[in-house]
Amino acid sequence: MKAAHLFAASALAVLAACNGIEFEFPSGYPTSAPTENRSVAINGRELDADDLAGFTAAYGTTLPAGAYWYDTRSGAIGVVGESVGGFLRPGHDLGSIDPAASRGDTGVFVNGRELPIVEWTWVSNVVGFAVAPGRYWIDHRGNYGYEGREFALGNLAASGASNSAGGGDGFWSSRYASGNANADNSAGYVYLPGTGSVSYGM
Numbered sequence: 001m002k003a004a005h006l007f008a009a010s011a012l013a014v015l016a017a018c019n020g021i022e023f024e025f026p027s028g029y030p031t032s033a034p035t036e037n038r039s040v041a042i043n044g045r046e047l048d049a050d051d052l053a054g055f056t057a058a059y060g061t062t063l064p065a066g067a068y069w070y071d072t073r074s075g076a077i078g079v080v081g082e083s084v085g086g087f088l089r090p091g092h093d094l095g096s097i098d099p100a101a102s103r104g105d106t107g108v109f110v111n112g113r114e115l116p117i118v119e120w121t122w123v124s125n126v127v128g129f130a131v132a133p134g135r136y137w138i139d140h141r142g143n144y145g146y147e148g149r150e151f152a153l154g155n156l157a158a159s160g161a162s163n164s165a166g167g168g169d170g171f172w173s174s175r176y177a178s179g180n181a182n183a184d185n186s187a188g189y190v191y192l193p194g195t196g197s198v199s200y201g202m
Contacts, residue, residue: 041067042077043095059088069101070094073111075140078102083119090140107133109147127159 040047040063047055047063055063067080075090081103097113104114108123108131115123124130135147142156 038065040065042070043068043097043101045095069097069113071097071111071113073140074138083116087140109135110138110144111136123156126156127154 038052040052052063068077069080070077070088070092072092072094073090075087076084077088078085078101080098080101083102097111099109099112099114101113102116102119104116104119106115106117106120108115108120110123120131136144137147138144138156142158143152144154144156145152
């Protein structure tokens with residue numbers, strides 16, 4: 001594929017740009033000038049010189065050497081084996097994402113990729129409850145729903161704003177479990193990924 005096809009601005013890309021969604025390099029990856037031996041792969045496919053030039057033209061910067069995964073629906077991008085590191089515009093034709101791209105172990109799949117515990121914890125914190133194992137979608141606007149059903153259950157930005165407004169929320173999480181409780185801990189739940197949740201005082 002040529003750069004014009006990979007990184008050309010689509011209607012979705014323009015819409016995302018208007019909403020302020022921009023590319024950010026994953027942490028720990030300094031920007032670097034292109035070199036002949038620079039190897040960049042996204043979703044298992046190595047980009048050629050034209051592809052890299054197209055990326056620079058579209059984003060005004062170079063992509064550091066490395067192996068990345070990219071989620072075309074949300075625009076999320078990360079280093080293979082890690083969680084989300086930043087965002088591109090959505091809609092680029094960069095191939096299919098590997099379900100194990102982030103070495104997830106939660107049973108929660110978003111746009112085909114299994115979330116690692118750190119992402120699962122973040123999403124659960126944003127929506128205000130432990131996300132149950134299953135298959136979901138999230139788009140570039142933060143809308144989310146069940147895979148195979150196009151109607152949205154909610155929006156991450158709206159949920160985050162609501163849950164950060166106070167009200168006695170007592171969400172907690174660790175590497176192995178998460179839970180929530182009211183202000184005096186008289187009611188709440190504990191959730192173990194792959195096992196289920198146990199509530200009390202409800």
